Structures are given as structure tokens and as C-alpha cells.
């Protein structure tokens with residue numbers, strides 16, 4: 001998930017906010033101001049309820065941030081690259097750009113999030129008890145934060161992937177069987193069961209009168225189901241690609257173009273006639289850039305005859321893999337950088353290109369030969 005707004009860095013972690021977070025803050029503020037606080041702490045003015053609710057909703061997301069920072073900081077201390085944290089509608093996501101390398105590592109990184117939420121619950125609970133007996137907004141906010149952090153900790157400990165509890169479960173199965181794929185399959189299947197339970201519970205709530213609360217729960221279930229399903233599919237692809245090298249899948253004879261070529265010729269000859277989506281640009285045998293359909297599209301067609309490849313090509317960074325890299329690594333690199341193709345370089349010269357289409361074709365062939373049966377994901381990979 002890409003953040004809509006970047007808030008800055010805390011402890012070297014890039015903190016961002018997705019626009020859906022605003023919706024969550026608004027919804028939570030509303031339910032607190034019109035329900036929770038007036039019920040539990042009667043007698044304040046309407047303005048006091050709303051102001052307290054805004055503060056409480058914002059502090060809830062600060063609590064979520066603490067939870068995510070616990071994941072990220074522990075991951076980083078173990079040498080895993082961490083990109084940052086994005087807060088969104090349902091809480092937070094830590095962008096860890098690499099998966100854990102061992103079951104023990106996965107376990108620690110996963111469990112520390114819910115633990116930090118539970119610690120916050122205890123701290124806020126203690127502060128609430130110390131101040132209880134008075135009906136002030138501060139007491140009310142402490143009570144709410146104790147409650148909501150407790151719920152957050154327990155919810156995340158549910159044993160379904162992709163929740164933290166699911167990761168803990170996956171780490172346990174992984175440790176016991178030494179098979180990450182099997183562990184992911186089991187944990188995401190349980191994750192889907194948890195998700196369906198949420199949807200069923202949400203529907204039940206709606207039917208018994210709590211429309212907003214029920215929809216919210218069902219929506220969380222729907223989100224969890226999608227996340228569990230995609231991690232299962234990803235595992236299936238990784239399993240199919242296990243041990244396959246870039247050299248086996250890549251285009252061995254990529255056509256190249258020159259910086260001085262006109263964009264009109266590029267589009268007609270290479271993109272339209274040869275069905276290429278991207279070409280390396282070479283000048284006297286040296287790679288100088290890469291040019292794609294997207295680059296050409298940024299120039300109005302009537303300007304194509306007057307524009308040269310050198311004016312639209314990307315010169316840096318030029319991402320590449322080696323022929324010996326695994327296809328799984330190439331796919332990860334494509335996904336992370338939202339690219340469609342990578343150069344394949346060996347000893348400083350181009351030996352091929354690998355694109356999403358190459359990988360999809362390979363998986364399609366595996367599927368056609370009955371080696372692998374998950375064609376459903378092919379469409380998603382192509383995006």
C-alpha cells in the first residue's frame with residue numbers, strides 16, 4: 001500500500017498515511033462522540049464529547065503506530081530491510097521488503113506487535129485506575145485507550161494469516177516441518193476461516209440491528225480474506241518458480257534501439273509490429289537506457305516524428321538481474337518497483353530481458369502441462 005501523505009521519519013522509519021485513514025478517524029470519532037463516551041461518561045457538553053473523541057481517535061492511531069514500530073524496529077535489529085509504515089483504514093502495515101529467513105525470526109517479528117499493544121493496554125489501564133472515580137475527559141480517553149489496545153492485541157493474536165497470530169502460527173509450523181510453503185498454506189487457510197467467521201458475525205450483527213458495527217466487522221473480514229487469499233496465491237507461485245533461473249525464462253534476443261531513433265519509428269517498428277513493450281537503448285555497443293511504451297505515451301502522437309528516443313528514455317536507475325538470479329527474485333523486484341521488465345546483465349553487457357509476460361507464459365506452460373494448477377493468479381500477476 002502506497003502512502004498518500006508522508007508524515008516524516010521516526011527512528012529512521014518513513015511514516016505515511018493512506019487516505020482511507022481519514023475515513024477511519026472520522027468514523028471512530030463519530031461512534032465515540034455519539035455512543036461510547038456519552039454512555040460511559042454522562043453529563044458533558046456536546047462539544048466536549050466531540051473534542052475528546054477526536055483526541056481519542058488520533059491517539060488510537062498513535063497506538064497502532066507503536067504496534068507497527070515494534071514490528072519494524074525488531075525486524076531492522078535482526079538485519080531485515082524495513083521501508084516504512086503506512087497507516088490506513090484498518091490500522092497499520094509495516095513494509096518489510098524481505099521475508100524472514102528463519103522461523104525464529106518470523107516468530108519474534110510477529111509476536112512483538114500484539115505484545116506491545118497489550119503492554120499499552122496495561123499501562124493505560126493502570127493510569128485509568130489511578131485516575132478513576134472522576135468523570136473527566138482524560139479519564140475517559142485513558143479508559144478507551146486501555147480497552148482498544150487490549151482489543152487490538154487480542155485481535156492480532158487470532159491465528160489466521162495475515163494477522164500477527166497467523167504469522168506466529170506459520171512460524172511454528174515452519175519450524176516444525178521446515179517447509180515454508182506448507183506453513184503458509186495452512187496459516188492462510190485458517191486465516192480465511194477467521195475472515196469468514198468475521199463476515200458471518202458482521203452479517204449477524206447487521207440482522208440484529210447494529211448496522212454500522214456489523215458492516216465494519218464484515219468489512220474487516222472481507223479485507224482479511226483478500227489478504228489471506230493473495231498470500232496463498234503468492235506462495236503457490238513461489239513454489240512453482242522454486243529453483244527456476246532467469247536464464248530459463250528470459251527473452252534471449254531482445255531487440256535494441258539507438259538514442260537517435262525517432263519515437264514514431266520506435267512505436268511503429270518495435271511496439272506495434274514486433275509487440276515489444278520495452279527496449280534497451282544502446283549506443284556503440286554500450287547500454288545507455290531503456291525505453292518503454294509508457295515513455296512513448298507521455299508524448300502526444302503528433303510530436304513523435306520530432307522526438308528522439310534519447311529524450312524519453314530512462315537512463316537511471318536501470319534495474320537488472322543476472323541470468324543466474326532466480327525468477328522468484330526477479331518477480332519480487334518487478335513487484336517492488338512496479339516495473340514490467342528488467343534487463344538481464346552479465347559482465348556489464350545485456351544478455352536478455354525478463355518481463356512479467358515471460359514469467360506468466362512460463363507459469364501458463366507449467367499449468368498446461370499439468371505441472372502446476374493455479375492459473376487464477378496469472379491475471380493478477382499481469383497487472
Ligand SMILES: [Zn+2]
Nearest residue numbers: 113114156164
Ligand atoms: Zn501487527
